[in-house]
Amino acid sequence: MIIPRIDIAPLFGSPTAARDAADRAVMDAASTSGFMTITGFRGADMLAPENRRRLLAIFSLPEEEKHRLWRWNFDHSRPNVYRGWYPLQKGTLSQKEGIDMGPDLAHGPARIRTDDPLSEETPLPPEEAVPGWRDLAAAYYRAMEETGAAVMRSLARGLGLKETVFDAAFKSGVSTLRLARYPFLPEVEAERPEEHFVVHAGKRRALVGGAHVDSGFVTLLAQDGVEGLQAQAHSGEWIDVPPVEGTLAVNFGKLLERWTGGQVRATLHRVVSPGRERFSIPFFYEPAAEAEIAPLPIEGAAPFEPFLYGDHVWEVSTNFVELRGVKHLRQPRRRVAS
Template identity: 60%
Template sequence: QGDPLTEATPVPGKQELPGWHDAVAGYYRNMEATGRALMRSVARGLHLEETVFDDAFAQGISTLRLLHYPVRTPESFLGATEQTHVMHDGREYYLLARAHVDSGFVTLLAQDGVAGLQAEARDGSWLTVPPIEGTLAVNFGKLLARWTGGRIQATLHRVIGDNQQRYSVPFFYEPSVDTVIAPLPMADSEPFEPVTYGDHLWEATTKFVEQKGIAHLRPARGIDRVAL
């Protein structure tokens, strides 16, 4: 039986959107290169060999998403059972994506010109991440926090909006599903039990509201079957 984490992604046919495949594949490769450079910079910052993570990402399952946040109306929230609005700087906004941390290593996010992404500061306040043309917003993920024993913290973030539609393109930089996430040779990091990235990812993502109820479709694989 295959692994749902490595299934092929349905995409439009080449005749339906001429040029789309080449454009998206090229962007994906560029984001992989950017993620690799950032990953090595993180390793150097932790006083580790800069290639310490390289093997894990050689057959990675990084994810590229093309997101559209449509204009919301009060009617679109009818029947909602969770929080739909927040106050920020004295104004009420729609809550388009609840506060969360991403599951992977790092996220590289391209935004359009519409603000909405916010990150939590140390004091618990929310800071707007301005969309600046030609730049990427970088969120540290839950995997990076786990792998470094808490030395690096995941970025808690959310998305708010008013009456404008918004587009964003997040690239989630991720290792292979069989990568064993084990403590790194660093002082002052919290110890933890090794786990495969696939098990880590499935446990984390099936807690999101859009994937609730499917956790049973992929039982934990464990590290015993992985060649260390």
């Protein structure tokens, strides 16, 4: 399996031969490997080394400042349930700390709702603690929204659908920007059970992210030259996703695979330890909580009962260790029959 690198700059322009070629490349990657790396995306300058360091400066906050950002399941005095900080939890396969941020980061209080934790306020550090950080994080969030929208429109064209077919669902979406740190802890890795190790390219490597497919639509992962991300080929072989600095690694989620009748492929991927500290900046491009996911006019696609995206993402995401224990805090908002 070859993971292609695609310049998606033409996707942001009017119809041209170059955009048609980019559409074909995106659809080919989506329908075969289910992975690609991209250049020419919005906000690429924000991944320059200096800007990346500024974005990750949040991890240098004192522990007491991080604690003020914790989610409810780690500190029951906190009001935030879905957004906020999750501390390092030793003893788990995925040993990391980080923060999940919602659309209010980029679009302000108008995107906050008190009746749905998926749209709750994101706790953020004060400006004086990390000067300029909020503005940079907000700008990066908006850039990834633009990039996700361009990729979805390209997929729509590749599927033979109206290019705006997905637009309504993603209006006022609940996309998540995550900043994560995987510390390198040799003493912890030495204590891992054997099933937390794999052999890759003749070397024994610790798993720090178990094999999984993402549950949603499009994941845009900032690359910084640090290896570790791997995708599974059809043969079962694990392939290194090229960690080229300044690119985005893009993969597609299980729900998009279902929505497109399997024409877009959700691919198993995992993370192996690079033997040093690793940072991760994924952006999960997601629809609105109340967006209805209903069958598309795609020949051969299996029918399914329409459902609301918010119900789906809550059911799935609250199974992860970072959100364990909160499932009961949101009830399904099932589609009301017309």
